[in-house]
Amino acid sequence: MIAAGRAVPLAAPVLDRRFFPVTAGWAYCNHAAVGPLPVGTRDAVLSVLDAQMRDGSAGILDVEANLESVRAQTAHAIGASSEEVAFLRSTSDGALVVANGLAWRPGDEIVMSDDEFGANAYPWLNLRDRGVRIRLVRAPQTRLTAEILERMTSERTRLVAVSSVGFLDGYRHDLKALGAFCRERRILFAVDAMQAFGYLPLDVRACNIDFCYFGVAKWLLSPQGLSVLFVRADLIDALRPSHCSWRSVKQPMAFLDYSQELAAGARRFEGGTINYPALMGFSASLRLLTSAGLDAIAAHVLALNERLIERVQAAGVTVVSDRSPSARSGILLLRPPRASVQVLSERASRAKVGITVRDSGVRVSPHGYNDASDMDAVADVLTAQT
Secondary structure, three states: OOOOOOOOOOOOOOOOOHHHHHHHHOOOOOOOOOOOOOOHHHHHHHHHHHHHHHHHHHHHHHOOOOHHHEHHHHHHHHOHHHEEEEEEEOOHHHHHHHHHHHOOOOOOOEEEEEOOOOHOOOOHHHHHHHEEEEEEEOHHHHHHHHHHHHHHHHEEEEEEEEEOOOOOOOOOHHHHHHHHHHHHHHOOOEEEEOOOOOOOOOOOOOOOEEEEEEOOOHHHHHHOEEEEEEEHHHHHHHHHOOOOOOOEEOOOOOOOOOOOOOOOOOOHHHHOOOOOOHHHHHHHHHHHHHHHHHHHHHHHHHHHHHHHHHHOOOOOOOOOOOOOOOOOOOOOOEEOOOHHHHHHHHHOOOOOOOEEEEEEEEEEEEEOOHHHHHHHHHHHHOOOOO
16 A cells, blocks of 8 residues: 555556657646647648648548548447448537437437536537427436436436546446446437547447547547547438538539438538548547557556545545546546635646646546656646645
8 A cells, every 4th residue: 555645656658658749848637628649640630731732632532532441440449330430520519410310209308417518418408499308417416327317217218418428527437337228228328428538448339329429639639620420320310410411412522413312321410521631630549549559548547547646635635536446537636625726727837737727626637648757747736835
């Protein structure tokens, strides 16, 4: 047992720090906000811009030829098939495709927690105008579990929406248990994986997920403006495309053939042009992460957080996040005893420590390239006396 206030020994980072220029200037532990780009990802983005600069339309056509291989790469990473994957702009877009695409009836019910980020809240709350009832689980006093769903669902429950990991305190939901509950009762299961996939593995089949959506700019260490939507194959036709456009049909390049049918797979939900620079950057980052192994990254991230906890608890810092093995994640919410939000923010900024400071506490979210020195820098900010 390590004495209070002393540092938990750590293995070397899973991801090579040399690939992350942010480490030269920052102790960056804010991946729940924005993930810094690895060098290879930046290079992949620039290669697309260079192709357009150098060759115009020919350059973009060359890049577009990679689209289906990236779709297959993404599908493989989450346990899906290529036809079930679409590329959109944001997590919000993914939730909106599902919320606006399903045929709702007055009296239908949706169950969700009341601490969801807006991207996985407003698309569902907006359905109240169509007579849909939203049943809220009051977090953190109550967590969305299979046992709670037993009490919260009825014969009118159509869908359960949940974030795999909560953005506030990092609570990790048991997707397998929730998915099994929903599948057994024929309730649709929609998952926002934004705060999980990239350091935690994701298997949509094993978790009986019907719809899954996540942006790539946080834990996936990729550019902003791109997201992934998974729709289970047998549910694709159940969603009416809410923003159908030229890329939604079988032959997008047949510009004047307005009689076309929708594309067979989830591609029909893409609508317009893909963000190709972000797409190729995402592909590079996903390759880096999956090559290192998400299980290994997750283990390292959890160990980093444990080191930080050991350092700060002796100074009176409260750990708000659930530390039980099944619920902990890469997000750690801490509450220092004295310093104000403004003081902590200024202190972190001066020290070049990347964290999120809010009234609810300090959110720390390291990744696979962070090391002991980063966590010690965070600890110094949280425990400084002046």
